[in-house]
Amino acid sequence: MTIEGHHLIGFESLAGSPDDRGISAVNPASGEPIAPQYPLAGQDEVERACQLAEDAFLTYRRLPLVERAAFLEAIADNIEALGDTLTERAMAETGLPKARLEGERGRTCGQLRLFAEVLRSGDYLGIRIEDALPDRAPMPRPSLAQQQIPMGPVTVFGASNFPLAFSVAGGDTAAALAAGCSVIVKAHSAHPGTSELVGRAVQQAAKSLNMPEGVFSLLYGSGNELGQALVKDPRIQAVGFTGSRNGGTALLRTAQARPQPIPVYAEMSSINPVLLLPQHLEANAEALGDAFVASLTMGAGQFCTNPGLVLALSGTALERFVEQAGTVVRDASSQLMLTPGIHAAYHQGVARLKEQTNVTLVAQGKGNNELACPCQPHLFRTTADAFIGNAELHDEVFGSCALVVECESVAQMQQVLTALEGQLTATVHLEEADYELADKLLPLLERRAGRILFNGWPTGVEVCHSMVHGGPWPSTSDSRTTSVGSAAIQRFLRPVCYQALPEQLAPDSLKANNPLDLPRQVNGKR
């Protein structure tokens, strides 16, 4: 599979007209563009991809679960078969190191295979059956059976910061394909070549397993035009997005303004508070400072779960933590950021913090003039009162930038937590002597975050059944779901109930003798 600079629409590879060419990746280390230029999808490409997605959906959603599972596995195999071609292209386009990209590839393929397992188990169908009670008085009961069905064609927006795991064949695509939805991906403009390679892996899997044409398409576009067109299209029934708060909110508004509103799962913005409880802080201030900065600077801080906020009670232990963290930050080198745009936004965010009254710069890392897009780590501090009173301090600064908030009392710490917007994660560092305090804080954290973690760091998201990578607004636009882990399949499903369904018309999943051996709840019992 080679990079040709093409849209992938159904089983076709389309060059687009020379006039349409507009996007190319930029090497964030050098600032130089990387060939080829990619075409921009217009109305024709959107129409063709959407109509194919609609047509494919009718067939694809009714395929046996094992066939959809095999498709997901074939995608994973094809991605692995891309080998260094993929990781080298991704390195050039994103500036991410090889080991990170290899790990991310493993996670991406692992996700696809996890959803294949989910399909084979069939638990996700949520089957609930109530048998007929023809003799019930005063009214007989007809038989009733509920199962989850896929919503329809889905649009997925590739994310810049995970060019594999949250991009073309990332979590949302895997979940939607598993659910039985066809998928149109809008490639992220920062890594079009990586997107094309992965897109070809998906396209090839679809062809080789005789999936209906249109189950997957991949389009390129610049600005908002393509994204808006896809979200407006009446055939699209749900949207997955990972990116900025402005970007996600704009798509949500568009989806809500449609004649038929549709769900948007946008992951947007989170500062991921880390609470250092006093007994544990006292005993481990320096070690916590080291570990915190390691998490803060990992991957130039370009994680949705980057720890951007630290809360602790005033005192010498906090001062020791700040001192140590400041020392490590000062020693930290600048790392390459993903794109010139992210780099510019990081610098603006840091500059804004420097201008705030009652905010002090604790330390900044080493600069690096050799990189086009360096991330110089920054650590700031402020007081709880200042934090509560200034909404700008609650904004995410995407990159290795964090703010330590000093609280004068437990009550003030609770006020800070109450003032926070919704978060993907909240972290508590504690030991047994802190449990009583933790017990008071936990209910507040549950209302603010989708994942609460103890004595760890929020960067690093396990792909498994129990993960929640989601949370209250504005961390996501829909706190009822997760974008990571097997529960993500629920994003693209809705329930349907069949009443007095004749056995001959029943899908295998609902037949009386349960030929697929699916887990089912029957008359209230599993």
Add this chain to the structure above:
Amino acid sequence: MTIEGHHLIGFESLAGSPDDRGISAVNPASGEPIAPQYPLAGQDEVERACQLAEDAFLTYRRLPLVERAAFLEAIADNIEALGDTLTERAMAETGLPKARLEGERGRTCGQLRLFAEVLRSGDYLGIRIEDALPDRAPMPRPSLAQQQIPMGPVTVFGASNFPLAFSVAGGDTAAALAAGCSVIVKAHSAHPGTSELVGRAVQQAAKSLNMPEGVFSLLYGSGNELGQALVKDPRIQAVGFTGSRNGGTALLRTAQARPQPIPVYAEMSSINPVLLLPQHLEANAEALGDAFVASLTMGAGQFCTNPGLVLALSGTALERFVEQAGTVVRDASSQLMLTPGIHAAYHQGVARLKEQTNVTLVAQGKGNNELACPCQPHLFRTTADAFIGNAELHDEVFGSCALVVECESVAQMQQVLTALEGQLTATVHLEEADYELADKLLPLLERRAGRILFNGWPTGVEVCHSMVHGGPWPSTSDSRTTSVGSAAIQRFLRPVCYQALPEQLAPDSLKANNPLDLPRQVNGKR
């Protein structure tokens, strides 16, 4: 418990100032107002109810599941204890017959008790646990545990057409209280006395079982002002509504325009297509005509699932059906409608249909000048082409009014189904010789409806685990949930994941030894 014309805010019963009095019920038979007048909630009442709901939520959501279950059962007991006081008041306010209201009371109490069962089983918590793998290479896995938690205070709008089952202690209230949310109900202005009686039953149950004050409040208001204020309040985290398309859409827009958008579960509009497949129609045309009109005229057609659209292939069998249905409609008496507003809207809807070109009046029922708000049944017919070409024919006319659409071919029937908006139900009448055709239509019906029923009538919704009373837009604003049945609890929940949660801090539901004996998925296995 007596009717005093009071708001119920937390544990208080508040008269409101005499200037605030604005609403009274109207007897739809006589058109006369029914005392007392009710006060209109203003900013003070909204503030107090919302703050109490927020405070109560913090305690209520953490109560043991069995205590919440006991609360729901006490509400049911208290409603039953109201006896004829409740049914007689509801009869006067709604014009519904006693037997219907007694049935609805049974359903309402049954729903509350079903959710108590759901709480005792604990399956709804959706617990998924992954044990720690400290020795996993290259990275150890921390323990992870996911469960569903309640969203926060909820606003429920009482519906006019089910003064008990979709009102103050109806499905949404029961589901939200079960989920662990506090609830503020906006009483429907058509049955304020019924609302107050049921509200007192809930309030009394909360007091006697020492629930936190504010777990439930009941407010009255006219127009949109109160509803808008409740949906805008930042403490409210979800909304349940059953009513008109305009009303539901307005609330949805408000909820989406908040700084923090929240879910709105609005059930709005459905014409509930009924398909009469040819072999079955041929053999049963007259019987189907009789049964159809019985469903159409039940309760003056004031059901969300009223069969407002009949689809069949052209031919003598369809003519026999229309002839018979027309005969029965002509013989049908007018029934009392719920409110002057619904009566006026019905007449406008019927008048609009009479004006349409290519729409023929088949029959209308007997008039009744003695009733202030009579529903005179109407049956119209049109062609598939006319139906597809005229969006006005797709609008719900709430009441005993239906449209028969004659299709020239199966392909045209499929076109009609494709042109339909989302529906709560779709019904198929068929016999074995029709199964081949049904198999072609079923995928279209699944995309359009939340419940698909065979050889029955959509009026009549079983309250059970497998029911789906919901469907694609505009039948509801969120096709991912149901408003009837035990799955409705999912409306008010969101998942949270705990990572490396210390055992001493774990809620009972997640403790290692599973002291509540809850169904849990552990390491991918139940």
